[in-house]
Amino acid sequence: MTATPAAMDALRLKGDELADATVDALFAHGDVGRFNTLMRWFAKVGQPLPDDVPDEARDYLRATAAPPDWVDWDLMEKARLFFIDNNVHISTALSFASMPACYLVPHVARLLSATHSLDYPSRRMAETGQFTLYLMQPDAFEAGSRFLPAAQKVRLLHASIRHHLGREGRWDETALGVPICQEDMIGGQMMFSIQVLDALHRLGIRISNEGAEAYFYAWRVVGAMLGVDQAAAPADLDQARDFSDLYMARYMAPSAEGAALTRQLIDLYEQVVPGTLLDPVVPALVRFLIGDTAADWLQVPRSGWDTAVGFAPALLGVVERVHHSSPVGAWALERLGSLTTRLELSSLTRGRVMQYSIPEHLKGDYGLTSSKPHTDPWTPPPLSPRLPA
Template sequence: MTYTETSMNLLRRSGDELADQVVATLFERGEVGKFNSLMRYVTSTGQQLPEGLPAVARDYLQETSRAPDWVDWAEMEKARLFFIDNNVHISTALSFASMPACYLVPHVAKLLSTTHGLHYPSKRMAETGQFTVHLMQPDAFEAGSRFLPAAQKVRLLHASIRHHLERENRWDTEALGVPICQEDMIGGQMFFSLLVLDSLHRLGIHLSTEGAEAYFYAWRVVGAILGVDQDAVPRTLDEARRFLDLYMLRHMGRSDEGAHLTRQLIDLYEEVVPGTLFDPVVSALIRHLIGDTCADWLDVPRSTWDTVVNAAPHLLGILETIEDRSPFGGWALDRLGHLTTLLELSTLTRGRVMHYAIPEQLKKDYGVPGAVPPARRWTPPPATVF
């Protein structure tokens, strides 16, 4: 698919018709409070919807209660196994590349600041990580799963933000487009898929082409469930590269909101890191993953740790070689990744019980696997020449 300034501008004018209509109807009928109260009890797929739920909401939840008909379940299973093998690296990329990338888009940073979306950044980061973990479960779309209800709520949350900002005249739609428009939703999908893969490659992680493509495919499924226009979304990694390059060239830059949100993110993870000696590692890792120019726009501080972090791919490359050559080494590193992810999420939630939590069922996936022949290593698509 070809992406141009004209086609991207068109995407800025549309939101999510289905979710937008549901939210508008709930507000018109004064049923938002009732909906929110009842939806607190809807947490898993297949659960009986509560009595008294507004009809428009009930219809929406039933219509969006299943995965798209076109989903390739074999590809989704490949994505799940890829996640299990790389979960700690993926968590690192989400935290220190994907989120800062959002802040590099001034109107996105403005929206997050306007809606107070990151006044509690630990909750936001924990929910992002847990959302991904739920997606990568073997029963993510079956009865008892938490993924689909979470996605349904996120889709309505986006619609409610659009509703509030436009109704209260707190958003310049003429200049900025619709809040959380299709271009930005696709851009977000690229941040959480292609940019994660780019970051893993930059860290020196050995990625198979098959695994990288499956992980990207899984986020295509997520995008469809969240209301992304499937006629406009990239279908391949090469198309994704062209879209992301053009999107960032159109929008990325410095903003006070972006710098402020980045400072919140750095402070959050410096609290997570024990003591103070290793605090600069957080900034150094962000700078390594997004590059000096973007890091300067976000006021990411420099430190002597920058050189140390730049050497990290060499160490990770050694660990990946051990994993590739030894079934037990692979099991040990996977188990370490699982425990690290669990520790990070539990720290971010500060011990509170949250709807998004790492399920016990994942534990069964950490048995010692048999030897697997090495697959063709993935390399990122080349940058687009405009």
């Protein structure tokens, strides 16, 4: 699909037919609580479904039990190796660029505010980090993997939010479209794919065209598994640039919810950073990666580190040279990166597995009160020529 305002308007009216029908049936039959209890024990590929799974849920789980038949497994393996090679940098991009980018879209920020747990503000980051880590395991699609069941549950979670917000009159569908509509699902896919690659580029991380394309492809597969209409989704990085640019141009704006979520994110990562001396690095890195205008809209505080963080690409360039010139250095950095990513995720998840259950009510739980040298370095596709200067 060519990204145009008219085409994207049509996507605002569409949710996820299969998941929506499943959730509606579960609520109609009073089966949500029983399904959630059973799903706590269904967490890995290869486990037999419990006998008491409601029929509508069993049909959904069987229909979504495998990745799309068009998946190129060689490309998926290249994506996994790309992630291993750049795991800390990708985690940094997700945390300090992609998540703030979500908050720059006011209606998305409003939805995220409505569905954040008030006593667990890091839940969204914990779920995203765990999901990404599951995806990039070598056995992600094999028996014993946690990725496929997680994808099935996330898809139902999105459908349940549509169910609640739509039926309880807490979402203006005329003005905002369907909650978690196709346009926003594709927009989110862009934030976790091409916008991550953009952030790596700004950090000075040299990545190959092959690696960038493989990483984007992996998120395209994920999008399909989460209910994204592949006829509407970008098929390559150039189309992704067009869609991402137009999506952000349509919606980017300041909002109270976006600023509040950003403050939560900064507070969270200041807690993760040891001590207090380096706390100002967190907002400085967010500002560096998303730019001053967006940072000001999100009320990211300025600090004395704003200038110093600008030297990050030069420092990371030295690290990258060590990585690519020394096998021992590469091994050590990859091990350190893996350990750092897992420690960060452990702190976000509080050492537990995120369950992605279907909320029976939004109120309460959801806070509503009513490696080798690259000879072909990747550079981001240019801005869409259809955007105004």
